[in-house]
Amino acid sequence: MTNFTYYNPVKIVFGKGMIAELKTLVPAGAKVMLTYGGGSIKANGVYDQVRAALAGFEVSEFGGIEPNPRYETCMRAAAQAKAEKAGFLLAVGGGSVLDATKFIAVAALYGAGDPWEIMEGRTPVTAALPLGSVLTLPATGSEMNTYAVISRDATGEKLAFGSPHCYPLFSVLDPETTFSLPARQVENGIIDTFAHVMEQYMCAAGRAPLTERQAEAVLLTLVEEAPKVKSAPGDYAVRANLMWCATVGLNGSLGCGVEAQDWATHMIGHELTALYGIDHGRTLAVIMPAVHRHQLARKLPRLAQCAERVWGLREGDVRARAAQGIDRMEAFFRSVGVPTRLGEYGIDAADAGRQVAERLAKRGLKLGEYGDLGPEAVREIVALAK
Amino acid sequence: MTNFTYYNPVKIVFGKGMIAELKTLVPAGAKVMLTYGGGSIKANGVYDQVRAALAGFEVSEFGGIEPNPRYETCMRAAAQAKAEKAGFLLAVGGGSVLDATKFIAVAALYGAGDPWEIMEGRTPVTAALPLGSVLTLPATGSEMNTYAVISRDATGEKLAFGSPHCYPLFSVLDPETTFSLPARQVENGIIDTFAHVMEQYMCAAGRAPLTERQAEAVLLTLVEEAPKVKSAPGDYAVRANLMWCATVGLNGSLGCGVEAQDWATHMIGHELTALYGIDHGRTLAVIMPAVHRHQLARKLPRLAQCAERVWGLREGDVRARAAQGIDRMEAFFRSVGVPTRLGEYGIDAADAGRQVAERLAKRGLKLGEYGDLGPEAVREIVALAK
Numbered sequence: 001m002t003n004f005t006y007y008n009p010v011k012i013v014f015g016k017g018m019i020a021e022l023k024t025l026v027p028a029g030a031k032v033m034l035t036y037g038g039g040s041i042k043a044n045g046v047y048d049q050v051r052a053a054l055a056g057f058e059v060s061e062f063g064g065i066e067p068n069p070r071y072e073t074c075m076r077a078a079a080q081a082k083a084e085k086a087g088f089l090l091a092v093g094g095g096s097v098l099d100a101t102k103f104i105a106v107a108a109l110y111g112a113g114d115p116w117e118i119m120e121g122r123t124p125v126t127a128a129l130p131l132g133s134v135l136t137l138p139a140t141g142s143e144m145n146t147y148a149v150i151s152r153d154a155t156g157e158k159l160a161f162g163s164p165h166c167y168p169l170f171s172v173l174d175p176e177t178t179f180s181l182p183a184r185q186v187e188n189g190i191i192d193t194f195a196h197v198m199e200q201y202m203c204a205a206g207r208a209p210l211t212e213r214q215a216e217a218v219l220l221t222l223v224e225e226a227p228k229v230k231s232a233p234g235d236y237a238v239r240a241n242l243m244w245c246a247t248v249g250l251n252g253s254l255g256c257g258v259e260a261q262d263w264a265t266h267m268i269g270h271e272l273t274a275l276y277g278i279d280h281g282r283t284l285a286v287i288m289p290a291v292h293r294h295q296l297a298r299k300l301p302r303l304a305q306c307a308e309r310v311w312g313l314r315e316g317d318v319r320a321r322a323a324q325g326i327d328r329m330e331a332f333f334r335s336v337g338v339p340t341r342l343g344e345y346g347i348d349a350a351d352a353g354r355q356v357a358e359r360l361a362k363r364g365l366k367l368g369e370y371g372d373l374g375p376e377a378v379r380e381i382v383a384l385a386k
Numbered sequence: 387m388t389n390f391t392y393y394n395p396v397k398i399v400f401g402k403g404m405i406a407e408l409k410t411l412v413p414a415g416a417k418v419m420l421t422y423g424g425g426s427i428k429a430n431g432v433y434d435q436v437r438a439a440l441a442g443f444e445v446s447e448f449g450g451i452e453p454n455p456r457y458e459t460c461m462r463a464a465a466q467a468k469a470e471k472a473g474f475l476l477a478v479g480g481g482s483v484l485d486a487t488k489f490i491a492v493a494a495l496y497g498a499g500d501p502w503e504i505m506e507g508r509t510p511v512t513a514a515l516p517l518g519s520v521l522t523l524p525a526t527g528s529e530m531n532t533y534a535v536i537s538r539d540a541t542g543e544k545l546a547f548g549s550p551h552c553y554p555l556f557s558v559l560d561p562e563t564t565f566s567l568p569a570r571q572v573e574n575g576i577i578d579t580f581a582h583v584m585e586q587y588m589c590a591a592g593r594a595p596l597t598e599r600q601a602e603a604v605l606l607t608l609v610e611e612a613p614k615v616k617s618a619p620g621d622y623a624v625r626a627n628l629m630w631c632a633t634v635g636l637n638g639s640l641g642c643g644v645e646a647q648d649w650a651t652h653m654i655g656h657e658l659t660a661l662y663g664i665d666h667g668r669t670l671a672v673i674m675p676a677v678h679r680h681q682l683a684r685k686l687p688r689l690a691q692c693a694e695r696v697w698g699l700r701e702g703d704v705r706a707r708a709a710q711g712i713d714r715m716e717a718f719f720r721s722v723g724v725p726t727r728l729g730e731y732g733i734d735a736a737d738a739g740r741q742v743a744e745r746l747a748k749r750g751l752k753l754g755e756y757g758d759l760g761p762e763a764v765r766e767i768v769a770l771a772k
Binding site: 010013207210211216220237240256316 | 391536
């Protein structure tokens with residue numbers, strides 16, 4: 001186990017009817033600015049529950065935050081928060097609304113200069129408006145971490161930042177809010193959660209036995225619960241299990257003592273979203289099997305461990321088991337309802353590989369747990385996803 | 387999954403050499419009172435590391451906190467903290483020092499009246515001095531929770547309390563500090579950790595699939611690592627794994643969504659400690675198999691699940707597997723080096739059962755996940771541990 005610091009002060013308030021707790025969770029007397037997306041919360045009753053719980057507060061609103069939230073939108077929201085002297089931001093929605101709200105919280109208190117400097121890593125975050133969330137889409141884990149991904153139209157950039165100032169004070173997770181999600185978003189959320197766990201777990205360097213088993217706990221639960229959400233979409237227990245998996249999957253606990261994380265799949269996936277507009281979760285389903293196949297030799301012990309503990313494969317030699325485990329993962333993604341090959345999107349994998357490699361090369365990025373997957377390796381990986 | 391709130395703001399600073407981080411972890415300018423036990427930290431170098439890290443702080447000391455820390459000792463420490471106007475308490479030691487320090491932190495700010503009122507549940511905790519810890523004995527989980535158990539000589543009581551005010555601000559966990567522990571304390575710590583997890587996991591009511599798997603993750607890791615600490619007591623990785631298991635075992639995460647916890651083993655164990663002076667961890671090894679055997683029919687599904695997932699038992703019918711799983715747990719305790727029968731302590735189990743039942747009856751306590759194990763059931767359970 002490598003040395004680590006773990007700190008996560010987010011209060012999780014989980015279960016049906018818990019939105020009503022907002023009245024005690026939001027700091028007394030705070031001037032609240034509600035942030036949300038395209039308005040699905042108005043259709044499914046979540047908005048009404050939130051407004052009812054906040055009856056005792058002065059509340060303003062900023063709606064229209066898009067998926068892959070844009071810097072330009074966030075800056076308008078930050079200007080509104082400043083003008084209204086908002087004291088607390090309440091994000092109601094999925095990961096995009098949460099991510100945007102973290103950036104808004106920072107931008108609203110940013111002094112002279114452009115808050116984009118933070119995304120570029122040129123200045124550190126020193127303050128943020130306090131924020132909380134009501135989560136309606138289990139996927140990104142943003143409800144219990146410090147991270148946010150923001151896109152900028154003008155430059156075509158999509159960058160991530162994180163700061164302890166951006167921990168939500170609380171996140172309310174009511175699984176009932178997920179009943180009305182379109183199947184596609186549920187599918188994407190399952191893949192995204194699975195991939196988050198795998199990026200932390202599927203590394204060859206070092207051992208962290210308890211953390212590895214905790215990662216396997218999430219993977220096993222996902223594999224068990226995912227088929228049920230298709231056959232019984234109104235089953236509360238299944239929704240609750242998937243929602244809790246998504247939060248635990250990226251709240252930092254699965255990184256404790258882990259020597260190196262991977263995240264190559266995410267980095268390549270982001271480029272595919274930028275190039276072809278494929279949903280984030282769906283890019284992961286295409287790229288993760290390819291990364292594992294490409295890195296089979298280096299990740300062999302962990303891949304074999306995963307094959308045994310997650311997929312129950314106990315026969316054959318280590319290499320065969322590892323390879324079979326990757327096949328099983330791909331089959332799982334397909335069973336969720338998500339394509340795993342670029343061809344299924346009408347994309348030529350060899351061509352995509354060249355383009356992604358070029359884009360990453362321009363930014364001088366090398367990927368993977370060893371930080372040594374350069375353009376050539378990336379090209380090969382994407383080509384494998386044909 | 388049942389509704390739940392999870393909140394744990396303790397910063398964990400884990401790994402070799404991390405004691406030096408105290409210089410940035412302790413609030414700048416704080417007047418620090420160091421609390422510790424019998425002085426083993428002076429023999430093993432931990433004290434020197436702590437003092438070196440605190441070179442920039444004004445530091446006083448209160449040593450001599452005993453195992454099963456006493457109210458009387460804590461009150462002397464609280465008086466000292468008050469007199470010295472200490473602004474921060476730093477507990478250096480195991481669970482007893484940590485528990486005592488939590489009570490000291492509350493007592494030092496307690497107004498008129500006797501802080502024992504808090505232990506009796508007559509008044510709530512409204513304030514506590516901020517505290518941190520350097521853990522040297524993995525066992526109780528106190529380093530990452532709000533709980534403390536304190537004994538009072540005058541009345542023979544041993545009571546527990548907990549309050550969010552008592553979360554340590556941070557806990558430094560350096561596995562190297564555990565190299566010099568006596569084998570007996572290491573054994574007790576393994577059993578205590580195992581039992582903490584089991585009290586949360588071995589319940590028949592409700593399901594919390596991810597949390598159950600996370601509990602199994604700790605149990606599996608303990609079963610894997612415990613034998614190694616005997617054969618290779620100087621192996622850092624093993625010490626680190628055991629230490630992290632103890633913390634995760636009782637930091638609240640394994641209670642998320644769990645409908646009812648059990649804790650009958652702990653309640654009965656406390657009485658055996660009071661009656662016969664048997665170490666806390668050792669009482670658990672005697673009582674837990676007896677509780678599970680007594681409750682076999684009611685806990686059948688979870689016992690069978692444990693048998694399969696933790697002990698790898700896949701043969702036989704559910705009942706046979708469940709029973710075999712309990713045998714395997716008892717064998718595990720014995721392999722750690724801990725007796726599992728009262729006879730091994732020269733105690734007549736039938737007699738002990740009568741006494742424990744009488745003591746619990748006097749306090750009107752009923753035990754177990756359903757809160758319905760009265761004196762008769764308790765007598766039967768203890769008698770099973772003959």
